[in-house]
Amino acid sequence: MQTSLPQTPSGRTRGLSLAVAILFAALVIAFAVSARPADALTAAQTQSRISAINGSVDSLKAQIADDNRQIDALIGELSGLRARASELEAELAAKQAALDKVEADLARERKHLAEVRARLARALGILEDSLVAIYMSGSPSVEEMVLASSDFGELVSNAGYADAIQNRNESVITRVEDLRDQIKEMVERMKVQEKKLQAARDEIAAETAEAQAARDAVEARKAEFEASSAARQARIDALEAKAGRLEDSLPDVTMDPASSSAPVATPPVSGSVAVVNSDGTASAPADAPQAVKDVIAAGNAIIDLPYLWGGGHGSFESSGYDCSGALSYALHGGGLISSPLDSTGFTTWGEPGEGNWITVYGNSGHAFMYVAGIRLDTSDTGGTGPSWHSDLRSDTASFVARHPSGL
The missing domain is CATH 3.90.1720.10 (endopeptidase domain like (from Nostoc punctiforme))
Structure with a gap:
């Protein structure tokens, strides 16, 4: 049979104090054990997220660098296309100017030809009016000159006058006809030249259009790369801002001023x-x-x-x-x-x-x-x-x- 020893009030107090102390110590230890891993895990997660963001930023920067290399290559190609387009436009302008001159000369010669034809028509009209009886038949009428003359002297005079008129008018008509033929030949030659210039102009115009189309295509590709780079840069800015906010949540790290590489202004x-x-x-x-x-x-x-x-x-x-x-x-x-x-x-x-x-x-x-x-x-x-x-x-x-x- 067991007998319990009676406890004094002071013993009970010491036992209660000891139990409270043990309980408090256990709580402190438990809090410390649970708090440290949580703190360490939070910092690790933050650093991990920052590292992931930096990795994404580096990847985007590499893509932008590749875009920039493509853009640089396109810029070189574009410069050559622009120079070629400028040369073709200058050639086209020169051909068009030459064609405009030929067309102006052709119009002027055609107008001249019309004037010569009118002169020829007027000369024929005058000839018909002056020699109605003797020239329209193709040769002077001897019978009419004899009947129209009062004496032999007048007959000789009329015959000489008629011959002179006929010779003069025939000479005028011949010269006008020759001039007309020359102008017609000139007009025909100018028509040939006009066709050649038109063909050359059209060929250069087609080549110019082709060069401009190629230039526009390169411009479009360049714009696509630039838009892609701009979008990636915007993403980089957003990621870097996020990384900055995460870094701000970490304890500050004192930086060595000597490590700064900022350029010194001249x-x-x-x-x-x-x-x-x-x-x-x-x-x-x-x-x-x-x-x-x-x-x-x-x-x-x-x-x-x-x-x-x-x-x-x-x-x-x-x-x-x-x-x-x-x-x-x-x-x-x-x-x-x-x-x-x-x-x-x-x-x-x-x-x-x-x-x-x-x-x-x-x-x-x-x-x-x-x-x-x-x-x-x-x-x-x-x-x-x-x-x-x-x-x-x-x-x-x-x-x-x-x-x-x-x-």
Whole structure:
């Protein structure tokens, strides 16, 4: 038989306190065990989502880069088609001008022929009126001249007069007929020439239409790639914004200021004219508007890159630039252009004429520009990439000058 020992009040209190302490410790441990995995899992999920977003962004950027390569190739093809179309349009205009001249000459000669025929008709009418009796039969009537003469002297006189009239009129008619025949031959020759010119014009017109159709097809393909790139870029922007929000939810990480790779701006120079430095960069003038300074800074960023046909057209970012691609990049840096242009596109960009700070010169084959008195240029079709120059070009007469509004 068991006997229970009586518990004192102090013993019961100590036992209750110990039980409460054990229960609290168990709750703390349980909370810690359950809270840590939840916290760790949330951070891991966030990082995983950010990594997935970055992977999608990288994939989209790769697709955009491929689109840009396609666009660059199309830009090169398009430039050739535009140049060919311009040549054909010039040939067509020349043939049309020659045809217009021949048609005008032909109309004039036809009018002349009509006048000669009228003169011939009038000459025949006069001849009929003056020799009604003696010329209509084909030869002078001796009997009528004898009967009409009062004496022998008058007979001789009438006969000589009739012969003279006949000879004169026959001479006039012969000359008019010869002139008519010459004009008819000339008209026939001009008709042949007209047909040849019409055939040449039609052939060039057909070739021009074909070149324009090819150009339009390339333009359409280029527009499709640009639309695709724009849609992908919008998706990238949305994904990067989402990644930014996720990163904001993570603890801040202190960054080492020394790791920053932001470019150092070239210090400005006094006055209103930029200066080309010994390292090839350019220093913007202190008096220039900020947009002009930004254009020069953007130009400095690409001066060491090589010439690349079509570079800078599919996207402002490129491993190399051609003439118009370099201008597009620099002007975009100044906020003056939203999408790349080729050299032909610059002939209608902005406002006509030279600007106070920036002037772009363009034609179907090349483009360059002056910024605060210095020139950003490349070679025409290869070789030297973007570079600054302090000297002026002397062949601006063959280019169209344009400038941004207000500059």
